């Protein structure tokens with residue numbers, strides 16, 4: 001298994017007081033390498049809370065999270081940051097591209113914390129991805145000079161640049177019109193198929209959810 005969540009509990013407020021509210025309760029979840037899943041559920045059901053745990057951005061109150069069989073719960077902040085950078089790619093509803101950088105620079109940005117120079121192999125990989133999603137012509141343009149769909153495609157490539165094992169997408173098509181949303185859905189699916197990347201996407205879009213191998217719904221703090 002690529003990812004295992006075992007008996008996860010997570011809430012907000014001070015446990016044992018009136019302020020506490022449980023969001024995820026004794027949740028179990030397993031994800032095999034290469035699978036694509038959608039997580040759906042009403043507003044406030046805990047989708048982002050769950051994605052933050054899977055993405056090592058937050059820690060559960062109890063339970064264990066294992067990645068490739070190794071427990072990551074208990075990692076220090078630095079260890080979690082290293083883990084995220086090495087294994088995970090993130091796509092958000094809003095692309096979060098750096099406004100002062102070109103498409104090309106934005107795509108290469110996640111490689112910079114690794115120090116040293118960006119290798120020819122890494123540049124070739126970036127070029128391959130940018131061409132694959134059809135925005136090579138725009139590579140020297142800044143986000144303000146690109147369409148919303150082009151920005152979101154750039155964000156998807158940026159998430160893939162480190163060759164992550166797992167991509168986490170939070171409402172990736174949420175800010176796009178229907179045509180662009182469909183194009184991005186196809187792209188996410190095709191890229192994860194071609195590159196063998198595992199994908200977890202939180203979405204309100206039934207079109208996107210239907211494209212995944214499996215759909216989970218958060219209900220009463222658990223996945224069904």
Ligand SMILES: Nc1ncnc2c1ncn2[C@@H]1O[C@H](COP(=O)(O)OP(=O)(O)OP(=O)(O)O)[C@@H](O)[C@H]1O
Nearest residue numbers: 011012013023041042043044045046047048049050
């Ligand atoms: N930092 C926080 N402090 C207190 N409560 C929080 C915090 N973050 C989330 N919550 C609460 O936890 C519950 C789950 O929130 P979460 O954002 O995970 O839901 P969601 O399913 O992603 O919702 P949406 O679809 O509206 O984005 C909500 O009731 C929310 O108010």
